[in-house]
Amino acid sequence: MDSYPVKLFVISLMFHCSFQLLPLPDFIHPCHELTDECFTKATLDAIPGVVKGIPEAGIPTLDPLFIDKNISIELPGNLKMQFHNAKLVGLSTCVPNKVSSRREKRTFIFDMHCNFTIRGLYSLRGRLLLFNLDTEGAAKIKIWNQHIRLEVVEKVVLKDSGEGHYKINSYKYKADYGTDLKMNLTNLIRGNPEISANLLQVLNRDSQLFANEFGGPILDYAIDYAMNVTQRFFDAYTYDQLSPVPLTKDFFVKE
Numbered sequence: 001m002d003s004y005p006v007k008l009f010v011i012s013l014m015f016h017c018s019f020q021l022l023p024l025p026d027f028i029h030p031c032h033e034l035t036d037e038c039f040t041k042a043t044l045d046a047i048p049g050v051v052k053g054i055p056e057a058g059i060p061t062l063d064p065l066f067i068d069k070n071i072s073i074e075l076p077g078n079l080k081m082q083f084h085n086a087k088l089v090g091l092s093t094c095v096p097n098k099v100s101s102r103r104e105k106r107t108f109i110f111d112m113h114c115n116f117t118i119r120g121l122y123s124l125r126g127r128l129l130l131f132n133l134d135t136e137g138a139a140k141i142k143i144w145n146q147h148i149r150l151e152v153v154e155k156v157v158l159k160d161s162g163e164g165h166y167k168i169n170s171y172k173y174k175a176d177y178g179t180d181l182k183m184n185l186t187n188l189i190r191g192n193p194e195i196s197a198n199l200l201q202v203l204n205r206d207s208q209l210f211a212n213e214f215g216g217p218i219l220d221y222a223i224d225y226a227m228n229v230t231q232r233f234f235d236a237y238t239y240d241q242l243s244p245v246p247l248t249k250d251f252f253v254k255e
């Protein structure tokens, strides 16, 4: 038997080992065809696994997502609300409607919907209907079928190792606030559970009006966090691992 292929195999194995590539998790299914169908299916397959976290790639769990800052929200009527100790549950429920790539613009577009629950502590000051509020309590907000359209512009950077890695250049997103939104704020009127419950009912009747103000800052945080995590994912795995479709050299950018 000619030993040439064996040698080649050994050499390529050594070559491979010297990079210490992290094996791709089995829920990541790279697309051999650059079609919307494949990207959508691959995203559907990837979400539950990625959201759980990939410890070997330094990726923390995304569900629940603890919101590590105070979020200020201005509501109509000079109402000021602050959220703290908040957590967002539901990124694992996100289902892609369609994921497409505009290769010439290096843009991925994720069109998806999710069910979210936000829990935390709130404080509220200002005028609401007939009441002057200065209160605090527990908040729970449920949003059904939140629609998100996320556009991510990436490039491929050539690292010193000689491997290409995706890098997120920029992103932007649009969201509408779902088919339904229900809030539960305890203690709206200090020490008066009955009026508090009535006021809450009134608020929930018009919850779509508040949805934007509530959802916006929390979604800003969640998507920024998810983009940071995605970048960590791209740093851990090479372009070749993630995209079996070869690139022409002009796609690469030297870091």
Ligand SMILES: *[C@@H]1O[C@H](CO)[C@@H](O)[C@H](O)[C@H]1NC(C)=O
Binding pocket: 069, 070, 082, 084, 123
């Ligand atoms: C967040 O708000 C809470 C309650 O108002 C306050 O105790 C805490 O110090 C704030 N934290 C930051 C980082 O501003």
Ligand SMILES: *[C@@H]1O[C@H](CO)[C@@H](O)[C@H](O)[C@H]1NC(C)=O
Binding pocket: 093, 094, 095, 113, 114, 115, 144, 145
């Ligand atoms: C959101 O919840 C509704 C009602 O429970 C359910 O019908 C829908 O499938 C859920 N959507 C997602 C994306 O989980």
Ligand SMILES: *[C@@H]1O[C@H](CO)[C@@H](O)[C@H](O)[C@H]1NC(C)=O
Binding pocket: 184, 185, 186
């Ligand atoms: C709101 O939450 C409180 C405390 O968890 C609960 O007692 C109350 O029934 C809830 N109200 C609604 C309208 O869900």
Ligand SMILES: *[C@@H]1O[C@H](CO)[C@@H](O)[C@H](O)[C@H]1NC(C)=O
Binding pocket: 221, 222, 224, 225, 228
């Ligand atoms: C994402 O990363 C940037 C840069 O490191 C950082 O400033 C920002 O706070 C991070 N966002 C979140 C939500 O953690």
